[in-house]
Amino acid sequence: MTDTSLIARLRDSDLWWSFSRSPLTVAAALVTLLFVVGALFAPWLAPHDPFDPRTLKLLDAFTPPAWTADGRPTYVLGTDNQGRDVLSAIMYGGRISLLVSLAAIALSVTFGVGLGLAAGFHGGWVDTLIMRIADIQLTVPAILIALTLDGVARVALPSTVHDQFAVWVLVLSIGFANWPQFARVTRATTLAERSKDYVSAARIIGISGPKIALKHVLPNALGPVLVIATIGLALAIIAEASLSFLGVGMPPTQPSLGTLIRIGNAFLFSGEWWIVIFPALALMVLSLAVNLLGDWLRDALNPKLR
Amino acid sequence: MLSFLVSRLLQAAAVMTAVSFLCFVLFNFVGDPINNMVGQEATPQERAELRHALGLDDPVPVQFLRFLGNAAVGNFGKSYRMARPVEQLIVERLPATLELVFCGALLALLLGLPLGVLTALRRDTWDTRAVMTFSLAGVAMPTFVSGILLIYIFSVECTGWVAWLGLPTSLCLPSFGRGDTVQIGWWSSGLLTGGGLKAIILPSVTLALFQMTLVLRLVRSEMLEVLRTDYIKFARARGLTNRTVHFRHALKNTLLPVITVIGLQVGGLIAFSIITETVFQWPGMGQLFIQSVQFADIPVMAAYLVMVSFFFVTINLIVDLTYAVIDPRLRVDRARAAGNAA
Numbered sequence: 120m121t122d123t124s125l126i127a128r129l130r131d132s133d134l135w136w137s138f139s140r141s142p143l144t145v146a147a148a149l150v151t152l153l154f155v156v157g158a159l160f161a162p163w164l165a166p167h168d169p170f171d172p173r174t175l176k177l178l179d180a181f182t183p184p185a186w187t188a189d190g191r192p193t194y195v196l197g198t199d200n201q202g203r204d205v206l207s208a209i210m211y212g213g214r215i216s217l218l219v220s221l222a223a224i225a226l227s228v229t230f231g232v233g234l235g236l237a238a239g240f241h242g243g244w245v246d247t248l249i250m251r252i253a254d255i256q257l258t259v260p261a262i263l264i265a266l267t268l269d270g271v272a273r274v275a276l277p278s279t280v281h282d283q284f285a286v287w288v289l290v291l292s293i294g295f296a297n298w299p300q301f302a303r304v305t306r307a308t309t310l311a312e313r314s315k316d317y318v319s320a321a322r323i324i325g326i327s328g329p330k331i332a333l334k335h336v337l338p339n340a341l342g343p344v345l346v347i348a349t350i351g352l353a354l355a356i357i358a359e360a361s362l363s364f365l366g367v368g369m370p371p372t373q374p375s376l377g378t379l380i381r382i383g384n385a386f387l388f389s390g391e392w393w394i395v396i397f398p399a400l401a402l403m404v405l406s407l408a409v410n411l412l413g414d415w416l417r418d419a420l421n422p423k424l425r
Numbered sequence: 426m427l428s429f430l431v432s433r434l435l436q437a438a439a440v441m442t443a444v445s446f447l448c449f450v451l452f453n454f455v456g457d458p459i460n461n462m463v464g465q466e467a468t469p470q471e472r473a474e475l476r477h478a479l480g481l482d483d484p485v486p487v488q489f490l491r492f493l494g495n496a497a498v499g500n501f502g503k504s505y506r507m508a509r510p511v512e513q514l515i516v517e518r519l520p521a522t523l524e525l526v527f528c529g530a531l532l533a534l535l536l537g538l539p540l541g542v543l544t545a546l547r548r549d550t551w552d553t554r555a556v557m558t559f560s561l562a563g564v565a566m567p568t569f570v571s572g573i574l575l576i577y578i579f580s581v582e583c584t585g586w587v588a589w590l591g592l593p594t595s596l597c598l599p600s601f602g603r604g605d606t607v608q609i610g611w612w613s614s615g616l617l618t619g620g621g622l623k624a625i626i627l628p629s630v631t632l633a634l635f636q637m638t639l640v641l642r643l644v645r646s647e648m649l650e651v652l653r654t655d656y657i658k659f660a661r662a663r664g665l666t667n668r669t670v671h672f673r674h675a676l677k678n679t680l681l682p683v684i685t686v687i688g689l690q691v692g693g694l695i696a697f698s699i700i701t702e703t704v705f706q707w708p709g710m711g712q713l714f715i716q717s718v719q720f721a722d723i724p725v726m727a728a729y730l731v732m733v734s735f736f737f738v739t740i741n742l743i744v745d746l747t748y749a750v751i752d753p754r755l756r757v758d759r760a761r762a763a764g765n766a767a
Contacts, residue, residue: 255440258737260696263730270718270726271451357567364569365703365715380573387577396577399570407565
């Protein structure tokens, strides 16, 4: 298939049609893209390197945003208590936030879809065992589970080691806290697919069970998973920021958006509002944009609403 | 009905056993409890004696049963950080959290339910669109960000505006702590004093915001679905007034799944109060828990988890039973699905 026909196919698809008809969704996609580009290319795009101590000037600390009376054009959104450029810190922070939440969701999807597929396809005691565990975990809110896992990691690892692995501890905590939703959805669609003729046909020609599950059933079960994964990504961004804000996520040496808000919160009362408000706005806009994309995807993939 | 009751009770028991087992594992095997209790200079013999005195050299099943027995009577040992019995610490902070959760749930319900009905009845008007856009912001906004923004507007910036208007600064809202409290037995209440009531406004609004948007969206979508059904058309055909159709026939049937979700959300409120309490330095259980996570204070963590899961399980059980009482068809599965979709 050539390039042009792929683009043509995309342009003719229902998904593109509903996408281009919703200006809000297009705006959300653009904002998300902006964040992703800003995060990916932060080392090249950011006006300053906020983590290179040589370029930091303590004299520049607490510079307000450029448009205020005391502002300076080099620091568009002002600087924090150590003279770090707030805009650059947001770009680097968004990088960590996106990295953690994407990796966490990838983990939840792999884990949840795998277990859901096994439960739905195998049935019997495997199904009962996996789904009971999912039920039990769903009784407790995900944020509490992530907090607990993080706390355990804190006890098990010495603090210097912990700071080094903070990213992976967060990914594991958030990723593990969210698998049951994916398992439930995958199981439900797998159950529906399992009784269809193509599965029986595959069985008759002698294809092994696991191969049918992975190659034939799984692709048909992925639609709803994609929807929850998008909404789950927004939730993971918020979860990461919440944990970092609570002081149990990313350390101040590698701040995510949540850590930046935690640091800035201390200066809210003394009048340096820009240190906390800009990271907070960035987080809000990012989570809103991803949420909007998820909402749109849910409606666009729902045949009942067409 | 009886088999339903028994299966629910069994599930609740399973959850509690699983959680207490996890807490037990946490308590006994993550880090060495002896190391956490004695100082650096304790001799090996002293350590062994303490180990024996605490029963830490018994077989694991025996230890687990003892842990369960102690937990059942509310004995969770001593906090590593504050060297005080954990149950004392929790009981001290319980009222603050429960009052916050109560006010938050009340606010979420009192705002979410009417707004949901309103936006379902007045489709495609500008006020509905405004409310829905606002609710989307509520879903996307992390709890701590809304808390910080509220503090910035109503506690920080407010002083400037109030001074400019020549009004007393007492019009601005306090941004941390519980204000004045009254002691009633072991319960310290902030709801009976002016200062206490003023202090709970911002935290409870922060806590309620997210839950309110959930209730709003759920009530709206359920109501829209019910309004499309045949019996509503029939009620209209019978010439009943709009009022009767909407509130007698439609709203009643909307409320079934809403009850389930609200019940489950109370559990969520307890969990999210951890964040709200941190933002507003609210001296509740959530703050205690987050401090215990930061300092690896395992007994407090374990006790908090067991207690909160107990709350969740009890609430779930009550919700399921209420549901069975209200809805004679016992559509448990549908309610669960609705709860998770939200």
